[in-house]
Amino acid sequence: MWIPPDTYAIARIDLPRAGTHGWQVRIQRRGVKHGKFFADRSYGGVPESYDAARLWRDDLVKRMADEENAVRICRRSPRNSSGVVGVSKVCVVAASGASYWFWQATWCPAPGERRCVKFSVKRHGEKQAFRMAVEARKDGAGL
Template sequence: MDNEVSRTHGWLVTIQRRGVIHRKHFSDGVHGGKQKSFAAAKGYRDEVISNNPPFSMREYSNIVKKNNRSGVVGVCRYCASETRDLSEDKQRWFWVASWPLPDGRRKRVKFSVKKYGEEGAFKMALKARKDALRGLDGAFDPGAVRRKPARRKAAADTPTELRKAA
């Protein structure tokens, strides 16, 4: 932070963990220059992170949201949008299981109520989510979804025919 108007120079550390915001300013003047205040800010950041580790993917995946109506995190009842305006007997309903992937995207699997019945589709969605969460490892990265994955130049710029032959 360098603001000539307020004569504020330094580093600001802000970290949120489990609803608590850890915030501290490190002034260049108090710490004896930019490098020293930066080192103090990094030290504080590292200390906060070590004392308050980020959610694991599994922990994050089990947070109950305010809008949850099924009673189960990551499982919801869904009407296919193209049938929503049709009469009830023509609507297509599903139970959907969803879970986060390490790169920030979400995986969804749906089970037809017409095909499996209300209870059968619900149980299948529960099982699909439970099985997927078992394989979920690592820390939750809230910025992953905003970052675009790097494009593989060789594969992206090679004609399809050449890729198939390779």
């Protein structure tokens, strides 16, 4: 029997009594199920139906990744009060008990890495510290 090279999210379905032979693609993301069956008869054989299933799966995975990236960039969390993803206002309390406010920019330059930079409200003023944090976030995140 012919063995396909890549079977991520693709399963072979052979039900001789039902006359069903083909490849089933099944992927679930964020609770939404996606699936499609590719019958050997409709595509001209086992390798051809597999190729069609693989192409459909690859396209689906790419579309899902594009949607996730768009959602991550565009969707604002209800916890975000600054209105800019990755920019927040933080308070640091010194050992003396004094409070210092900063606008902070945070981003991930690579998987597993995190960077942040703070801009003092006392030194730069509220608006300028915020602008500096927004600019740092854009530069650091490559936006």
